[in-house]
Amino acid sequence: MKKYFVPLLFVLLGCGNHTFDNIVDDIVDDVVNKIFGTGLQTDSLNVIPQDVIRFGDADASSLPSSISLEDKFPPVQSQGQFGTCVAWSTGYAFKTALNAIEKNWTASDLAKASNQTSPKDLWLAIPSDKKGRGCNGVAFAYAMDALIANGAASLADVPYNMSGSCDASSSTAKGNTNNKLANYRKIAENQKLSEIGNKIEGMEVENFKSYLAQGRPIIFGAKVCDRFHSWRSSAVFSDDGYLSCGGHGMVLVGYDDSKGTDGAFRVRNSWGERWGDNGSIWVDYNYFLKKFCKYAFVAQNPNTPPPEDPVIPNPPPKNTYDLLAKFAEDYQDDENPNNPRARLFSYEVYNNGSMEILAKQRWGIYYMYYNAYDANEYEIIFEDYYTDEYGKPCTKPDDVCWGKYENTSAITGGLWNNMNVKPGKMAGEAEAEGGFEMPYEMPSITGDYYLVVYADYENVIDESNEDNNFYFITSEGGKPLQFKNGVMQSTPLNSGVLAKRAKTPAHSVVDLGELNGYSPTEIKTLLKRDKKSGVLAKKVAKYRKNANPVKRIKKQ
Amino acid sequence: MPFLLFLLLTLTSSCFGEITVKARDIIKKLEKGESVEMKDAVVEGVLDFSDIGKLSPVGTVLAEARVKANFFCMHCVFKEKVVAKKNNAYTRFDGNVIFFESEFQKEVDFSNAVIYGMVNFTRSIFKENAIFNQMAVWSKNSDFSEITANKKISFDVSSFQGNLSFFDAKFLGSFSLQEVFVLGILQSSKADFGGKTDFAMLKTGGRAIFQYTKFKYEPDFSDIKVEK
Structure with missing residues (x-):
């Protein structure tokens, strides 16, 4: 019983x-x-990037009382008895809806199989060893990764005619490079419900509502049991049974504060129109947050292709500013063998535009780390600031023209350069040819992180290309660097002699092969938000307060 | 013995909520198979009926705690939660479950309880959420008359093999009777529903009476079935 x-x-x-x-x-x-299958296997939540906008960017108090994105979805269909819910929710429903939103499709557009992403093709694209036995499901990440890498064909090209087995060995996915996903981001997780930990984050009604209010559908994993399976009502679902419980992937398509006793989310399923309320269901807010939703993601379609990386010496565009982060390296400081956290860092940021960038414009460069799976966890390691506020202007190499370390009230530890940067020149080059190495001590971080140089972090210079202001230091293939108590465990790809031979600037970890890594735009968005909220100012103040007076070591 | 506590309390208390009783002492008494009868008591600590004795496995998934004796309290104040469940465990009450004119200061959760005796919460006050979901009550009457529920109260997917009464009850928060089955009469006369209400998929074998009932918000009566 x-x-x-x-x-x-x-x-x-x-x-x-x-x-x-x-x-x-x-x-x-x-x-x-x-008859109906489920098929969600639990994702490895700790290695899926958290959305940088942790709770959406909508003002909770101004959220509409109801939102429906249902008209952006194709007609409800059934996955049958197969455990392909992830392919149906991710491909057929979610990806098709993202396309519909982007292309402003009508209901008749959405009814065409040629516009619907094929769940079978997506299922075939997922490596067999990632799937459960037979058709016993898969984690979302594998489906999304497949969409990022190769896209998926339409339902017209690959109909859903499963023949009793989900074994992909007999056929291969067609894919479709015009139907790819750019990235996916975690927005909420209840690791307790997933039985993989105790972390519960983002499980607030406003979090989900704000994404939906921005027109962004949400894909999520749910715990569903017998009552859910047999649901056939337009009432609000607020409690489940105990039998036949399992993980199931579905899509959140709206909400209505007036539904049920406390308001409800609208959830779209893949069990045909006979199930639920014409294939969907209203789920009580509180039940959804506490007992139903295991974790949730948003995703984005690719933008227009990024501009090509300019490589020195490209002819600079006329009358423009452009800062190019061309190179960075980071390595252990051999002169401090007793301190494994002691490191040296150097970078090259060029003025790639045609206009001289003046110290009086007061701009800066950050060197920072951020958590590979939650960029909200970041700190500044080093700050190089160009300003006319202190010291005399630098005019030739070896001029002592940087800041007054003794002025502890404002510039402790930072480098305040009174220096103009001419077109084609490297920032800092006026001080010493070949630049400097900066010693620093890595904070005591543990986990997977990226190191990044970010030029003009406050966006005070109006550049012709804002996408080349980053330079990332990563492990091979764009993978994160591993740290244990501040000691780097992995070797940076861009270190030592090899790095100096690198020909292609890496302005994004995505370019390096980490396809679902944070894009520079996301890092910018994060810093912009934190600048607005004052969080960034606090981090800068913390850095300046704790940083030791920096000595620059002239590169040999 | 069964009346010892009752007598002790009635003899030494002269006004509402004067005597303090520890929840664990109540459980100990029930574990011995003795009835608990209290009046004018203040109960401290979480009263979790599923703490009683060893849990008996029910199938491979569930476990059952069993309260064999009656539970009766009148004019009691429960300062902490009153519950009858754990993860994968529910409580079976062989006897009566009576909380007459009592006050629950924290959450109440009798979800999944199976009750063979009478259920009576008449004139009780629920200051926090009260959850009675997926209960199975086998007795002739389940009485929630004249209760006051300040927050959410729900009975989703519960079945009552007799009558169920909310006569003259006052609900300040939401109220849900979703997918509830009442074999007998559902009596809601004079009830005042100040929050949102959900009666969807309600089934009654007898009448459903809503005379002089007040609804602040439009109730959800979708898919209900009333046999008589």
Whole structure:
């Protein structure tokens, strides 16, 4: 006997007036339970990047009382008995909806199989060893990674004609490079419900509502049991049973504060129109947050292709500013063998435009680290600031023209350069040819991180190309660097002699092969938000307060 | 013995909520198979009926705690939660479950309880959420008359093999009777629903009475079935 079944069974057997139709309905429900598949395997949440806008960017108080994105979705279809819910929710529903939003498709557009992403093609694209036995599901990340890497064909090209087995060995995915995903981001997680940990984050109604209010559907994993399986009502679902519980992937397509007793989310399923309320269901806010949703993601379609990386000495565009982060390296400081956190860092940022960038424009360069899976965790390691506020202007190499370390109230530890940067020249080159190495001590971080040089972090210079202001230091293939108590465990790809031979500037970890890594735009968005909220100022103040007076070591 | 506590309390208390009783002492008494009868008591600590004795496995997934004796309290104040469940465990009450004119200062959760005796919460006050989801009550009457629920109260997917009464009850928060089965009469006369209400998929074998009932918001009566 089972918890939920106890009272339900009493309902069935205990009611003398229970009609034949009722009983038939219940039997049908029971059969339905056996027919429809689920198929979500738990994702490795700790290695999926958190959205940098942790709770959306909408003002909770100004959120509309209801939102529906249902008209952006293709008609509800059924996954049948196969455990392909992830392919259906990610491909057929979610990806098709992202396309519909981007291309402003109508209902008739959405009804065309040629516009619907094929769940079968997406399923075939997922490596067999990542799937459960037979059709027993897969984690979202594998489906999304497949969409990022190769896209998926349309339902017209690859119809959903599963033949009793989900084995992909006999056929291969077609893919479609015009139907790819750019990235996906975690927005909420309940690791307790997923039985993988205790972390619960982002499980607030406003978090989900704000994304939906921005027109962004949400894909999520749910815990579903017997009552959910047999649901056929437009009422608000607020409690489940205990039988046949499993993970199931679905899409959040709207919300309505007036539904049920506390408001409800609208959830789209892939069990056909006969299930639920024409294939969808209203789920009570509180139930959704506490007992239903295991974790949730948003995703983006690719933007227009990024501009090509300018390589010195490209002829600078006329009358423009452009800062190019061309190179950076970071390595252990051999002169401090007793301190494994002691490191040296150098960078090259060029004026790639045609206009001289003046000290009086007061701009700067950050060297920072951020958590590879939650960029909200970042700190500044080093700051190089160009300003006319202190010292005399630098005019030739070896001029002592940088800041007054003794002025502790403003510039402790930072480098305040009174220096103009001419077109084609490297920032700092006026001080010493070949630049400097800066010693620093890595904070005591543990986990997977990236190091990045970010030029003009406050965006005070109006550049012709804002996308080349980053230079990332990563492990091979754009993978994050591993740290343990501040000691780097992995070797940076861009270190030492090899790095100096690098020909292609890496302005994004995505370019280096980490396809779902944070884009520079996301880092910019994060810093912009934190600048607005004052968080960035606090981090800068913390850095300046704690930084030791920096000595520059002239490169040999 | 069954009346020892009752007598002790009635003899030494002269006004509402004067005597203090520890929740764990109540459980100990029930574990011995003795009835608990209290009046004018203040109960401290979480009263979790599923703490009683060893849990008996039910199938491979669930476990059952079993309260064999009656539980009766009148004019009691429960300062902490009153619950009858754990993860994958529910409580079976062989006897009565009576909280007459009592005050619950924290959450109440009887979800999944199976009750063979009478259920009576008449004139009780629920200051926080009260959850009675997926219960199975086998007795002739389940009485929530004249209760006051300040926050959410729900009975989702519960079945009552007798009558269920909310006569003259006052609900300040939301109220849900979703997918509830009442074999007998559902009595909601004079009830005042100040929050949102959900009666969707309600089934009754007898009448559903809503005379002089007040609804602040439009109730959800979708898919209900009333046999008589």
